[in-house]
Amino acid sequence: MNYLENRKYVIQAIFIMVGVVFALRLFYIQVIDSSYKQAAETNAIKTVIQYPFRGLIYDRNGKLLVENTPVYDLMVVPKETKQLDTLRLSSILNLPLEDVRARLKKARAYSYVKPSIFYQRLTTEDFAHFQDYLIDFPGFYINARTARGYSHSSLSHALGYIAEISPRQLEDTTYQGYRPGDYIGKSGLELEYENYLMGQRGVKHIMVNVRGIEKGPFKDGAYDTLSVAGQNLYSTIDLDLQAYGEYLMNGAKGSIVAIEPETGEILAYVSAPFYDPNLFTGKDYGKNYMQLLQDPDKTMFNRPIMADQNPPGSIFKVVQGLIALEEGVITANTRFACNRSLVNCHAHPSPLDLQGAVQHSCNPWFYQAYKLLINRNKSKNTFTDTSIGLKEWRDHALTFGFGKQLGIDLPGEKKGIIASPELYDRVYGKNRWKYSTIYSLSIGQGELGVTPLQMANLMAIIANRGYYVTPHLVKAVGNKNMPLKEYQEKHYTSVSPEHYEPIIAGMEEAVRAGTGRRANLTKLGISVCGKTGTAQNPQGADHAVFVAFAPKENPKIAIAVYVEHGKWGGQAAAPIAGLMMEKYLTDTVTMKDQEKWVLSREYLNLRSK
């Protein structure tokens, strides 16, 4: 048996011999013989990215909100730059020499053989200028791309902007498929609808030889993919109304949000101060961006969905009235005296019923109604009783979309604040607070924070007599006739529809013969229902608020106007709302004196409270 056992060495020797032959053969073809390397280079393939057209954005009347314009990136392949005259390059491009060197270094660091962007966003003029010299700079070429363009200067906050993808995003796996230098939505609709707008990149494979001469498509284009354009967005915005809103708010700070009540479609979305979206498209966008970011007026702050620190003021009385009716602690005919020892008020008839209280915005009336709502003797302990009442009230308030994100199709929406027992327990301690501590809620002051969007949505709810559709800026993606499903659902409040009528009547009177007279459109045959408010501001002049909807029957527009430091809702905000409603409902503006009053900002000189 022994000699057979030795055959194991024969077999292992065969194995090892074959391995050695393989290794030697590989050494020959991989290390010694260079002809294969040359053959591989003639096999080399250049891939040319076909950037897709980003989806366009249209307004509700088919006007272009966002379009694409050509820009040119100067690309470089470091390996192919021969005897580069950096001095000449710097003078042609009008770039400092150190900058040219730094850019080259960056390109080399990215890849020696792959193209990278040397100088981005050349305008058509710059491109034409440089093109004449291109032949003197081997390794450089121009890559045409499209950037965003705007034929108007409106809606910057809602549209957002696109910019080069950041290194951090590139590392994030949710952005798989993006490459350095790609553009991506950074804010607004551009960010929210990135997946639809971006489209699909195409790739062309071209065979090139060592000297970079194209030898035609690789395998007749079998591996090429065509770029697929991004999907268009069909916005709910009325560009004319939007531009008019910005015209009225120019120089002021604040927000205008207008909604079509029945559908939740946002008609106008003004955040003032605003900026021209074209600032972010050119090669100076970085500089412009930094300037806006450091602006003391907080231009980049997206006020309609982010300004949630200010109490709503008197406009909140309509909510208190609705909840009190639903809970049955008052009826439409309940009267309270204007008892100024409870809370301060102004001159008006007294005592009033609910409609009158809304019309004249009587503070003591709502103090008393809210007390009935909060303290209903559900517990013998006053403190516990208040806590129970507040909790129940809060549950009602939440159904109006307060204290939570409404779900608008924009990133960064704030929730706002609605006072809760937990909040007061934290501030004062358990059983240390009762109605006299929290009564300012009754008139919309205190621990309440409502965004302008939520205010406009409140008007949509009242206009609809009890429900709202999530306010949104885009109604269809890709196909105009295919509305998005998520914006079809009606969200009902906990207050029955019949309780809305006395409130609406009070709001109608408030505009016809109350604090909101500057929004009155009776002359045009349109009955407006509205409510003024003043948000107390410990840092300076109070903020002016006006909310409204019109027409009273079959409402077409619900609006909230918020003017920071505007002092009086009726003086600063109501005329803006009136003009906006006239513009939208009749397509013209006849109230030129109102317009002049708004633009003069004379209300700022009025005596403050």
Added chain:
Amino acid sequence: MPVEQTIPKYKIATRSSRRTSRNILGNLDWVTVLLYFLLVGLGWMNIYAVVYSPDNVVNIFSFDINSGKQLLWIGTSVILITMMLAVDYKIYEHLAYPIYGTIILLLLFTLAVANPVAGSRSWLELGGGVRLQPAELAKFATALAASKFLSNVNLRQQNMKDQMVLALITLLPPIIIVLQNETGSALVFGAFILAYFREGMSPLILIIGASAAAIFILTLLVPKLYLILGIAVLMGGALWMDYRLMRRIKSMIALFVLIIGMIFSVDYFINDVLQPHQQNRIKALISPEADPLGYGWNVTQSKIAIGSGGLLGKGFLEGTQTKFDFVPEQSTDFIFCTIGEEHGWVGSTILIVLFLLLLTRIVNIAERQKSVFARTYGYCVASIIFFHFLVNIGMTIGLAPVVGIPLPFFSYGGSSLWSFTVLLYILLAIDANRAQDLSR
């Protein structure tokens, strides 16, 4: 064999036999297991490198691409391994013939019912898009049957009848497989010669086989007249060196005539016996540059891809040749090109060394078995893996004709990975229990 009957048959490891199963893990040859997972893991990464495209990066785990699917095959292989280690190791010897018989029937059944896929009638549709290639299973079934047969028969005894039976066991599956038009898989069965050689087969067969192959290839490379003159000189020299051979002058002349006859029949064989695509593979081996865009395409492109790798390679995922299917069957039969291009000579050589370590390890495992069955089976495993290694890498570097067989553990594909896993782990299961096996 009275002892054998006292051992319960087909015992599945249960809680009560945990001690045995712990012993199995303790006795398992972890070096081989490590080599196995190294090869499987490196193969998986290279499969990803083949499909990777910087313009459209897909996660390596995505089931849309081959690397994701391969991970599924690897996962199921681990389940297979667990099952094979759990089953009583005796089952393989006891069931060797039934398994072999079943596979033969399955091969015949496939031949009868299979729909041709690319000219080959070797795939069995299992429904739901799942396909099985019984030819893959035939390898380990034949290895089991041949080992079982040899555990009862001594090959040295030159018993003609036994030798015929062994030849029948070995040749029946490849004959059916050739009829299925899977010549590549059939050739693998030639590897059993190595195992039989260890068990006592005359080395003459090995030498004659190798010489015949050498003469065949030389005929294609060298003009016939020079070849005949060369052989005549060689034989004359042998006679002159050792005059004792003069006593066998008649056999020598007969051999010479046989060789000349063979040289002249090569042309006939190539032109009239082989099918056109097989002729092309032979031509591609001899002179791929004659038609680089036609039959020479695979070999030329494969060599370009490997050759462009240089000493250290272009780096993981950086290969330019491998990205665009310059070489067909990149993930399966030509996976070695990816290593050659992206990891260069160093990477290729490391892979070759890994295979050599595995092969010599298997031989050592085979040698330490106490039963003839286990040892023969071990050699069969080594021979089959070696044959795949030889032909697969050989064809990518122009040393062997292009035969569509995968690189063991490395190439993409479920059938192939499963069959090699089963093949190897049957040996490891038997090896882990060798202490319980009595010498016979």
